Amino acid sequence: xxxxxxTLGMFSLVVSGLASxxxxxxxxxxxxPQQLPVTPAQVLAHLNRTVDWYRHLSTLEQSSSxxxxxxARDRLYQTSVTAVQSAFDFADAAATVLxxxxxxxxxxxxxxxxxxxxxxxxxxxxxxxxxxSMQSRLNDLDAQLAKAPPAARAALSAQRAxxxxxxxxxxxxxxxxxxxxRFATSSAAGAAGGGTxxxxxxxxxxxxxxxxxxxxxxxxxxxxxxxxxxxxxxxSRAVTATPxxxxxxxxxxxxxxxxxxxxLALRSIRRQLTEALAETDALSTELxxxxxxxxxxxxTLVRANLADTTPVAPDQLGAAQRQIEAAxxxxxxxxxxxVPLGEQDITVDDARGTLAELRVVLRxxxxxxxxxxxxxxxxxxxxxxxxxxxxxxxxxxxxxxxxDARRRRQxxxxxxxxxxxxxxxxxxxxxxxxxxxxxxxxxxxxxGLAVALQNVILAVVAYFFLIxxxxxxxGDRVTLAGVTGRVVDIGLIRLYLMExxxxxxxxxxxxxxxxxxxxxxxxxxxxxxxxxEYVWHTVTLSLAPTTDASAVRGRLKAAADSVYARWxxxxxAQHAAVQRMVDFDASVPEPRVDVRFTEQAFEFxxxxxxxxxxxxxxxxxxxKTLRDAVASEAQVVVDVVAGAPR
Numbered sequence: 001x002x003x004x005x006x007t008l009g010m011f012s013l014v015v016s017g018l019a020s021x022x023x024x025x026x027x028x029x030x031x032x033p034q035q036l037p038v039t040p041a042q043v044l045a046h047l048n049r050t051v052d053w054y055r056h057l058s059t060l061e062q063s064s065s066x067x068x069x070x071x072a073r074d075r076l077y078q079t080s081v082t083a084v085q086s087a088f089d090f091a092d093a094a095a096t097v098l099x100x101x102x103x104x105x106x107x108x109x110x111x112x113x114x115x116x117x118x119x120x121x122x123x124x125x126x127x128x129x130x131x132x133s134m135q136s137r138l139n140d141l142d143a144q145l146a147k148a149p150p151a152a153r154a155a156l157s158a159q160r161a162x163x164x165x166x167x168x169x170x171x172x173x174x175x176x177x178x179x180x181x182r183f184a185t186s187s188a189a190g191a192a193g194g195g196t197x198x199x200x201x202x203x204x205x206x207x208x209x210x211x212x213x214x215x216x217x218x219x220x221x222x223x224x225x226x227x228x229x230x231x232x233x234x235x236s237r238a239v240t241a242t243p244x245x246x247x248x249x250x251x252x253x254x255x256x257x258x259x260x261x262x263x264l265a266l267r268s269i270r271r272q273l274t275e276a277l278a279e280t281d282a283l284s285t286e287l288x289x290x291x292x293x294x295x296x297x298x299x300t301l302v303r304a305n306l307a308d309t310t311p312v313a314p315d316q317l318g319a320a321q322r323q324i325e326a327a328x329x330x331x332x333x334x335x336x337x338x339v340p341l342g343e344q345d346i347t348v349d350d351a352r353g354t355l356a357e358l359r360v361v362l363r364x365x366x367x368x369x370x371x372x373x374x375x376x377x378x379x380x381x382x383x384x385x386x387x388x389x390x391x392x393x394x395x396x397x398x399x400x401x402x403x404d405a406r407r408r409r410q411x412x413x414x415x416x417x418x419x420x421x422x423x424x425x426x427x428x429x430x431x432x433x434x435x436x437x438x439x440x441x442x443x444x445x446x447x448g449l450a451v452a453l454q455n456v457i458l459a460v461v462a463y464f465f466l467i468x469x470x471x472x473x474x475g476d477r478v479t480l481a482g483v484t485g486r487v488v489d490i491g492l493i494r495l496y497l498m499e500x501x502x503x504x505x506x507x508x509x510x511x512x513x514x515x516x517x518x519x520x521x522x523x524x525x526x527x528x529x530x531x532x533e534y535v536w537h538t539v540t541l542s543l544a545p546t547t548d549a550s551a552v553r554g555r556l557k558a559a560a561d562s563v564y565a566r567w568x569x570x571x572x573a574q575h576a577a578v579q580r581m582v583d584f585d586a587s588v589p590e591p592r593v594d595v596r597f598t599e600q601a602f603e604f605x606x607x608x609x610x611x612x613x614x615x616x617x618x619x620x621x622x623x624k625t626l627r628d629a630v631a632s633e634a635q636v637v638v639d640v641v642a643g644a645p646r
Contacts, residue, residue, distance in 0.1 A: 051205060057351065097334075130170055257431045295338065394415045533611065543602045
């Protein structure tokens with residue numbers, strides 16, 4: 001740090017010597033810089049506002065909602081980059097002018113300052129002023145040489161060579177001072193987190209916005225004002241030459257959820273556009289205020305030096321010329337501050353026009369999306385309403401035209417299943433858009449569910465077999481999986497039976513619940529024919545081989561018919577009900593006698609139907625009658641086999 005201060009002192013002496021030499025060559029004192037109508041705080045505030053505005057526009061420009069407006073997005077990006085570059089040009093020029101002003105006004109207190117960065121700023125500002133004066137002097141000498149007579153050219157050439165040498169030395173000193181200034185700025189930023197001088201803060205802001213860097217100097221600023229150069233860090237982009245247009249929403253548009261998401265995104269980007277327009281208007285107002293203050297000072301300077309047409313005495317021509325030259329230098333300083341402001345104002349106005357255009361486009365696009373969203377929502381509601389109306393008509397028609405309770409329950413269950421499937425399909429197709437992805441996802445999900453819920457799926461499938469035409473009805477007696485019982489209820493998943501046991505199949509008081517999937521097991525399902533509450537019983541009689549088989553068979557048949565006649569009407573009525581349910585002719589139930597000859601005797605088998613409620617009494621009467629019919633035959637053995645209801 002001591003070496004840096006010593007170097008600064010040396011360069012201060014060099015700058016003072018150059019100033020004296022320049023003043024001697026030019027013949028006029030160095031013009032006193034004119035105070036700017038802006039303060040360093042105002043310069044930093046304007047620069048910070050511009051950087052925030054640029055970052056907001058960058059975020060807005062990268063939004064996916066503007067993907068269809070490539071030209072407008074690129075135009076917005078280019079104008080915002082140019083505007084922030086012009087703002088940094090203005091800040092650099094203002095820092096230079098303010099630094100030179102503070103250096104001229106506070107030369108007496110410079111030695112007491114311990115801020116090395118500020119001292120470097122002042123030295124750099126003075127060097128810039130001296131280089132400008134020397135360049136002006138060199139241009140004047142070139143102009144005099146072009147018009148001077150041959151006798152005076154030698155002296156002028158010597159003066160020009162001396163001025164060129166002084167300018168070269170001044171440029172070298174300025175280069176070294178700028179290198180020291182950059183080193184001091186980076187050192188201060190590394191030690192304390194950033195510099196405190198105006199130029200240091202400008203450099204720190206510029207490092208945070210790489211797109212704002214471009215070639216230094218007027219040539220670089222002029223070249224980059226039209227288009228950003230690759231060396232300036234500005235990203236290059238390929239612009240598709242497609243006009244800005246609205247997104248066409250037709251029959252292949254997405255579902256309700258994507259449309260709602262798109263409408264919310266458009267609404268959000270419109271709100272951001274409105275905020276960006278408000279920030280742009282505030283920045284434009286600030287630019288107008290700064291330009292007005294600088295323009296007022298420029299007009300005052302021009303009027304003071306050019307508007308006065310009063311003749312000047314010959315002995316005052318030199319002083320008037322020096323005054324005009326000083327005014328020219330001051331005007332040049334002010335123009336370096338005013339021109340970037342004008343360029344920034346123009347680019348900010350262009351950016352505002354682009355933002356307004358995008359807002360109009362997004363408003364139209366949002367209206368189209370909202371219209372399509374409303375249409376699809378109305379279509380979805382209409383479809384759901386139609387399905388519910390058909391469901392209600394189905395229910396009323398079922399109760400009106402179906403008198404059979406069993407068929408009515410089946411149709412009502414089918415109605416619930418059909419309505420549920422239709423509603424799910426309508427909602428899925430209404431809310432979703434990627435049907436292919438949905439089908440793939442549904443395929444994997446269905447495969448997993450089929451493995452995990454295979455018993456449930458089998459139970460649901462078995463339900464439709466149970467409720468078929470020849471299926472099971474509530475009240476039927478069935479034997480399933482080794483359980484005999486009366487059907488109480490048939491659910492979509494489960495079957496409920498009231499258990500029956502004993503010779504007379506009396507209720508045990510227990511309820512049997514089993515899955516419908518049991519229907520697909522190897523065990524058979526035994527079902528009592530609906531309406532047929534009779535069972536078949538068998539009586540076997542063994543007689544001696546010498547028995548007249550035909551005569552005995554006739555007597556047994558007559559005896560059985562005489563007993564059967566007592567309950568024949570009830571059984572034939574039940575048989576008629578069974579006949580109405582089947583599509584083929586079933587024989588009328590009646591007693592039957594079969595004869596089979598064995599090695600020891602003749603076996604006469606008598607099969608006859610009995611009512612389940614009166615089975616015991618009927619069997620007793622039948623056996624007594626059969627015994628009486630063959631009482632005269634010797635060696636009679638009666639083997640009664642009670643027919644179990646299967």
